[in-house]
Structures are given as structure tokens and as C-alpha cells.
Amino acid sequence: MSHSFDHSSGEAPAIRTRFAPSPTGFLHIGGARTALFCWLAARASGGEFILRVEDTDRERSTAESVQAILDGLAWLELDPDAGPFYQSERMHLYRSAVARLLDEGKAYRCYCSRERLEKLREASMERGEKPRYDGHCRHLDRPPEGVEPVIRFRNPDSGTVAFRDRVRGPIAFDNRELDDLVIQRTDGTPTYNFAVVVDDLDMRINLVIRGDDHINNTPRQINLYHALGAEAPEFGHVPMILGDDGARLSKRHGAVGVMAWRELGYLPDAMVNYLARLGWSHGDREHFSRAELIELFRIEDVNRKASRFDVEKLNWLNQHYLRTAPAERVAPELDWHLRRAGLDPAAGPPAADLVKVQAERCETVVEMVQQSRPFYADFDEFDPGAAKKHLRPVAAAPLQAVRDRLVETEWTPEALGEAVRATAEALEIGMGKIGQPLRVALMGHGQSPSIDQTLWLVGRDRALARIDRALAFIAERAATSG
Ligand code: GLU
Secondary structure (H helix, E strand, O other), X not given: OOOOOOHHHOOOOOOEEEEOOOOOOOXXXXXXXXXXXXXXXXXXXXXEEEEEEOOOOOOOOOHHHHHHHHHHHHHOOOOOOEEEEEHHHOHHHHHHHHHHHHHOOOEEEEOOOHHHHHHHHHXXXXXXXXXXXXXXXXXXXXXXXXXXXXXXXXXXXXXXXXXXXXXXXXXEEEHHHOOOOEEEOOXXXXXXXXXXXXXXXXXXXXXXXXXXXXXXXXXXXXXXXXXXXXXXXXXXXXXXXXXXXXXXOOHHHOOXXXXXXXXXXXXXHHHHHHHHHOOEOOOOOOOOOHHHHHHHOOHHHEOOOOEEOOXXXXXHHHHHHHHHOOHHHHHHHHHHHHHHOOOOHHHOOOHHHHHHHHHHHOOOHHHHHHOXXXXXXXXOOOOHHHHHHHOOHHHHHHHHHHHHHHOOOXXXXXXXXXXXXXXXXXXXXXXXXXXXXXXXHXXXXXXXXXXXXXXXXXXXXXXXXXXXXXXXXXXXXXXXXX
């Protein structure tokens, strides 16, 4: 064997693996998890992670989808060591491999019409058999004229294809179950099974990690490797992801694209942690940093059983990362969401300050931005209910007093808290009599973090201006009602 993963002989060999998405949609949760497992396997072994875009299906592949996949990977920070390579730019490789197989009699031209194939299919269905091509064109004396042929691989007629899947263990297929696979379409483009083998060989991939929906393709691909005179790589087929109802995860279950989860306010570190645990485990531990994942991940520890997508757990992890991640990890996400909400990150407190105060109160970055709007931009008007209740003439004196004190206060939460307390004390009123009007003055409504933190985040100039605005509002209200 040219590729051996014998862990008993000391150092595990470097894994060369690849993520090979077809660009026909977003980067889905399942694809992202496959990419993560590939990335981890490569990183854990000091190997390489290659990105290959499988865009030979010209009708279904789009440039937007390629971009969406690249964006998704970049967001999760699953950076490839090589690529992206595009199959559409590698056609010469597939053509020359087809030519070689034709030359060596390991592939042949097939002229069968759609109608004939359809009849064949129906006949086998009637007999209760799996549809198989019958090898009709293997020995054609006189090919029909004017028909553009497909190229078929001459699959061995007997014997078994056996391999040890690194997730699922030993697997064997009988060659009699496999028919002669189309490897090149009439338009000259290669089919998935062929292009994938030519590329994995050319890229010297030694471990293929992919979804187990491909498991039936694997014996066909192994036969192709052998026909091309090569050993097959090893395989690790990862089980699928189910929704909470036990059906395969789909749009029905909510957001399935990773970038949709970004838009919902999840952090990439939370997502990576969550995806890793979706089918992989290490004891009963739940929290893993990237470095820990790299240290601990082994493809053999991936579950054989399908895993269920659990939003509760993702929420829990997201909040954990919001609370514990260093501010510089959260800041880029916060900036992105502020901009998305039409706010300017530079017009308010630094991300680190905001996170320190708001993380406890929020499960997602979106929630954090929703609750932080007044720290970044002026509000249009006071919430009528809150204003009616708290911006009354009795609040004018406390607001004025606290303003006078704030002008001279150092802008730290401690000093600000002290200033509000001292004002209440001097006026001999309860904290609520000053805190609530002040909060409405600063935020436009009655919900915010503690008053010292609120002042701190609003900032000196903005806080003073907003208190003035509230005082003017109270004065006007007094004038019109009285
Ligand atoms: N393009 C295939 C897919 O997206 C890749 C399968 C493989 O990794 O071989 O399903």
C-alpha cells in the first residue's frame, strides 16, 4: 500500500485531504461540517487541506454559489492550504485520462439511445432488480453513424471491492452489482465519479472525507483508481445530519446555509465548536477551542450514526463564546452586524466595552446589536409610554443635578455609578427616581444595562446632549399641558 495510516508505528503520516463542493447553492451545515473534519484531519497530522470546486455541471454551477461557499469557509476560518482549484479548468486532465483508458481497452464508447436505456431500466425494475447497464456496446462491430457516444468504464465483472472505511469500518461490494459507469458525457465533460478520481490522484489525496451519501460511489471509484494503475486513497464517510424530527436536515428545519447562521448572530467559533460536536466526540466534553480540536480530532472518533441538529445546544455554545471569547474575536462579528443594521461601529463604544456589558444579556450578536442601537446612533423620539411615565416635571431637577455632576466625572463605570448615587443622596431621593428618567433620557426607552454601564457606553458628549434633550422635552410638556 502506498498510503498507510498505521498509528502504531509512531508518528501518524500527514493527511492530504480535500473539500470538494459542487457550487450549486450555499455552504450548507453538512458541507461545512465535512470541510471542518477535512481541515481538522489535515491540521492534526501536519498535512494539507485542499479546496476543489466541482463545477463540471455547467448548468447547475454558478459563480454566486462559488462565492457563497468561499465566503462560508472564510467566515469559519477554514483556510485551505491549496486551491481553490476548479474542475472546469482541468478538463484536459480528464480527457487525457479517458483517452488512456480507451487506449488500454478499459473504457469504451457507448451509443445506446435514451430509449434503449429506458427500456432496460424498466425491464430490470419489473424483474425487481437494480437498474444496470447490460454492456451492450462493449463489443460493437459497427458503431451507428451520426451518434455522439458517451464513454463508459469497463467495470470488472467479478470479484469484490473491499475497503476499510475509517469511520464505518470494513465495507465490501460485489462487482456484479456495479455496472459500466459513464465517465464522459456526449458533450465531452467528465462525470462526477471520474473527475473526482482523476483529481484525487493528481492532488495526491490520501484520505477522502465526505458524506456517506457517496458511499455507493466509492467501490466504483476504487475500480477506477485500479484501472488508472494506482492505489485508492483511504476513505472516511461521515454520517448525515438530521433535523429535530429525525428527517434529513433541510430547509424545512430552518436555516441550512452557514451564512444564514451568521446573519442570525452566531459566532464562527461557536459554529465550529458546534459542528465538530455534531458527529464527533471526545469523552463528554462540550467546549473545544480550535487548537484543542486540532489536537484531539481523529477521524476514527466520528460517530457512525447520524446526528441531530440541535438549535438549543448551538444557542448555548454561542452564548458561552459571547461571554468568554476575547473581545478581538467578537469585534469583527459585531462590526459586521452593526453595519448590516445601518450603524457605524466607529460612532459608538469599542466592541470590547460593548461585549463586556451586553454579552451576559444576549444569546446572539443580533440581539446585542438590537439592544445597543442608542450607543451608536441617536434615536428619533422617546418611547411614548416610557416618556409619559418617567419624563415628568418631577424628573427635571434630578436630571439637571445629575448632569451637573456628570460634567465633572471621570468616564468610567465606577465613577459614573458613584456620581448617580451621590446625586440621589444629595437630593434625598431613591435611586429609581433618578435612574429611570436618566435611562429614558439616554436610551429613549426604559430597558438598558445598569445605569453606570449605560452612561459609560453612551459616552460623555452624547449623554450630556441627551439629558439636555430630555430636559427640553419635559419643559415643553409642562408648557403645553399647563
Ligand atoms: N462534489 C461532491 C459533492 O459535493 C464531492 C463528493 C466528494 O467529496 O467526493 O457531494
